[in-house]
Amino acid sequence: MLYLSDTGCVCSRDETIIGTDMALLPIAKVGNPILRHMAAKVDPRDIRTKELQKFIDDMFETMLDEPGIGLAAPQVSRSIQLVVMGCEGDFPNTVLINPKIVFYGPKQVENWEGCLSVDGLRGKVTRPSVVRVQALDRDGKDLDLEADGLFAVCIQHEMDHLIGKLFVDRMTDMSTLTQLDEFSRYWQKEETPVI
Numbered sequence: 001m002l003y004l005s006d007t008g009c010v011c012s013r014d015e016t017i018i019g020t021d022m023a024l025l026p027i028a029k030v031g032n033p034i035l036r037h038m039a040a041k042v043d044p045r046d047i048r049t050k051e052l053q054k055f056i057d058d059m060f061e062t063m064l065d066e067p068g069i070g071l072a073a074p075q076v077s078r079s080i081q082l083v084v085m086g087c088e089g090d091f092p093n094t095v096l097i098n099p100k101i102v103f104y105g106p107k108q109v110e111n112w113e114g115c116l117s118v119d120g121l122r123g124k125v126t127r128p129s130v131v132r133v134q135a136l137d138r139d140g141k142d143l144d145l146e147a148d149g150l151f152a153v154c155i156q157h158e159m160d161h162l163i164g165k166l167f168v169d170r171m172t173d174m175s176t177l178t179q180l181d182e183f184s185r186y187w188q189k190e191e192t193p194v195i
Contacts, residue, residue, distance in 0.1 A: 021054070022061040025076035030118045030166065032077070039072075039079045039162040041098050047140040056095055056138055059084045066116055070154045072161030075117050083158040091151035096135040096143070099159055103146075105130025111153055112187070113167040114180075122183045124176040125167050127156050 028034050046052050055078070063071040063084055070085035086093035109129040114122045130148045133155055137143045147155055157167060171177065178187055 022057050024065050025058050025062045027062070027066070027116045028075055028077045032117075034074050034077055034079055035117055035161065035166065036164040037074070037079055038164055039074050039081045042080050042082060042136075044098075044136060044140050047097060047136060047138070053138070056082070056084060060086070060093070068116060069150075070158040071116075072158045074161050074164075081162050083155075083162070085151075085154050085158060087150060087154070090149070091147065091154070095138040096133065096155070096159075097137070097140075099133050099135035099155075099162070101131050101133050101156070101159065103130075103132035104128040105148070105152075109153070112176075112183070113153075113157060113170075115157075115167050117161075118166055118168060120180050121168070122176075122178050122180065122187070123168060123171045124173060125157075125170045126172065127153055127170070129153075131155055133159075 042052070055073075059071050059073070059076060059082070062076060063069070063086075069087040069090075070083065073080045073082040081098045083096045083099060084094070085091070085096075105128045107129045108126050110124050110126045112122050113125045129152060130146065131152045132144070132146045135143045160166065160170065168177065176187075
């Protein structure tokens with residue numbers, strides 16, 4: 001999950017969430033083996049079930065409560081290929097089921113990333129600035145979208161959770177790994193975007 005507080009984004013509760021009986025889900029923390037496993041594909045026949053639709057709603061509610069701009073199912077202890085994300089003003093509420101990145105743009109960008117599964121830490125991660133992803137949406141329909149900027153970074157960060165990776169695994173300079181208090185004191189003034 002990417003943190004919300006540093007991005008200035010707000011996920012709209014009305015845009016995607018359709019249920020009314022939502023629950024907050026506990027976040028799996030680094031050290032929990034579920035965060036290091038490949039997530040299983042979702043059977044397309046299960047997408048429209050009441051159980052999976054409620055789970056999607058609960059994921060959005062949990063993401064908003066933290067607050068964050070993205071959340072992957074393994075982060076709430078369910079090892080399936082499902083990601084939710086949204087950042088009002090930057091990108092819409094989005095559900096990606098069984099996602100696959102089919103194109104990475106040539107330009108790389110460096111951002112500060114954090115994750116609720118890795119409490120209290122930030123680090124610089126370099127990723128492609130543009131991606132094209134194919135997936136199923138929450139209705140089980142084919143989705144093919146190109147994303148750039150914050151949306152592209154969020155997609156890559158959340159999809160990493162589906163293959164057992166955390167943002168710290170993508171860091172090339174571990175000297176930028178910092179606790180939040182130290183980040184605010186020494187690093188936040190940099191021009192590099194924070195996710």
